[in-house]
Amino acid sequence: MAGVYVHIPFCKSRCIYCDFFSTTSLEERTRYVNALCKEIEARRDYLHTSKQNGKVSIDTIYFGGGTPTQLSADDIKNVMECLHRIYDVSREAEITIEGNPDDLNRRMLDNLLKVGFNRLSMGIQTFSDERLRFLCRRHTAEAAAHAVEEAKRAGFGNISIDLMYGFPNETLSEWENDVSVAIGLGIQHISAYSLMYEEGTALYRMREEGKVEEVDEELSLSMYEMLMDKLEDAGFEHYEISNFSRPGFRSRHNSSYWNGIPYIGVGAAAHSFDGKSRQWNPSSLSCYITGMEGGTLSVEKEELSEWQRYDECIMTGLRTSDGVNLDALRQMFGNERLRYCMDCAEKYIHDGLLEIISSPYSLRLTRKGIFVSDSIMAELMSDED
Numbered sequence: 089m090a091g092v093y094v095h096i097p098f099c100k101s102r103c104i105y106c107d108f109f110s111t112t113s114l115e116e117r118t119r120y121v122n123a124l125c126k127e128i129e130a131r132r133d134y135l136h137t138s139k140q141n142g143k144v145s146i147d148t149i150y151f152g153g154g155t156p157t158q159l160s161a162d163d164i165k166n167v168m169e170c171l172h173r174i175y176d177v178s179r180e181a182e183i184t185i186e187g188n189p190d191d192l193n194r195r196m197l198d199n200l201l202k203v204g205f206n207r208l209s210m211g212i213q214t215f216s217d218e219r220l221r222f223l224c225r226r227h228t229a230e231a232a233a234h235a236v237e238e239a240k241r242a243g244f245g246n247i248s249i250d251l252m253y254g255f256p257n258e259t260l261s262e263w264e265n266d267v268s269v270a271i272g273l274g275i276q277h278i279s280a281y282s283l284m285y286e287e288g289t290a291l292y293r294m295r296e297e298g299k300v301e302e303v304d305e306e307l308s309l310s311m312y313e314m315l316m317d318k319l320e321d322a323g324f325e326h327y328e329i330s331n332f333s334r335p336g337f338r339s340r341h342n343s344s345y346w347n348g349i350p351y352i353g354v355g356a357a358a359h360s361f362d363g364k365s366r367q368w369n370p371s372s373l374s375c376y377i378t379g380m381e382g383g384t385l386s387v388e389k390e391e392l393s394e395w396q397r398y399d400e401c402i403m404t405g406l407r408t409s410d411g412v413n414l415d416a417l418r419q420m421f422g423n424e425r426l427r428y429c430m431d432c433a434e435k436y437i438h439d440g441l442l443e444i445i446s447s448p449y450s451l452r453l454t455r456k457g458i459f460v461s462d463s464i465m466a467e468l469m470s471d472e473d
């Protein structure tokens with residue numbers, strides 16, 4: 089089955105590291121939601137997957153941002169009702185919303201459950217107030233822990249949090265403390281990323297001006313290793329390079345990206361994939377809203393060549409603990425590309441960085457290989473268009 093991603097590009101304030109498309113001008117929220125509903129209706133036939141009663145069946149919905157919880161309860165409800173009108177949403181669908189801890193009061197949480205969300209993804213990042221202030225996040229560590237408890241009390245049984253490590257001057261034991269606090273929350277899923285200095289962000293400028301210094305690579309690797317050890321000891325499965333879950337709680341929506349399953353993304357800057365091509369909406373609120381209102385939205389599209397699809401398959405597959413399914417690779421791209429992949433993989437298998445598993449027949453990174461995953465992926469990819 090397929091999934092729908094809904095982009096909500098509103099944030100109350102900007103965090104210094106963020107390069108996602110979002111705006112702090114909140115006045116256009118309801119106009120934006122109306123445009124979203126128009127797009128959902130207009131593109132009802134984008135996905136060519138199975139149908140039920142004339143409607144395309146979907147089994148994941150993901151509201152991401154931005155900060156989806158910056159929408160009013162009525163606006164969120166309107167988008168959900170529209171999705172249910174257009175799609176056959178499976179009874180067991182995973183329906184996720186991203187939220188910031190300071191928006192998640194009991195009333196908001198009850199409303200989210202009422203309109204059908206069953207998974208909450210919270211942008212916590214760290215349990216240090218000092219580091220939260222550095223990032224310009226709006227919440228405190230205490231507010232984050234409180235929001236998780238409220239969400240559990242309200243009835244959310246599938247909660248994910250985002251964490252970051254590798255802050256300037258952060259020590260290994262400070263990061264270990266963050267991981268311990270996260271484990272103690274009794275949540276089902278953790279995504280953890282090293283702090284990135286993306287061009288165009290305030291954080292990037294701070295580094296260029298010498299105001300902050302990036303953590304050194306050796307410490308960053310130790311932080312990642314400690315994260316893996318601690319979460320695995322606590323019973324989490326390390327199922328993707330940056331993602332850990334309790335058994336049975338992998339993110340189904342994100343897993344379908346990594347497995348090459350088609351999805352539609354609606355909203356400004358949202359990307360869609362139909363199995364053969366990608367397309368994306370303009371990264372401008374006004375272009376998106378006026379384009380949808382006037383029926384003139386111009387999208388960009390890229391047809392993927394077979395080699396590009398092969399590259400994506402390698403890149404996304406190797407990120408996961410299941411690895412690249414080699415039988416599926418052969419079926420999709422033929423023996424020649426399978427041979428290309430295995431020829432490139434040979435030296436890494438020999439060095440203990442990649443391994444073959446037999447059931448299903450797959451190629452995956454070993455624990456040692458995870459630390460040099462970027463260079464292994466680059467080596468196995470084709471470099472061709």
Ligand code: SF4
Nearest residue numbers: 099102103106153154
């Ligand atoms: S809340 Fe999220 S999307 Fe908004 S600025 Fe911060 S990191 Fe970016």
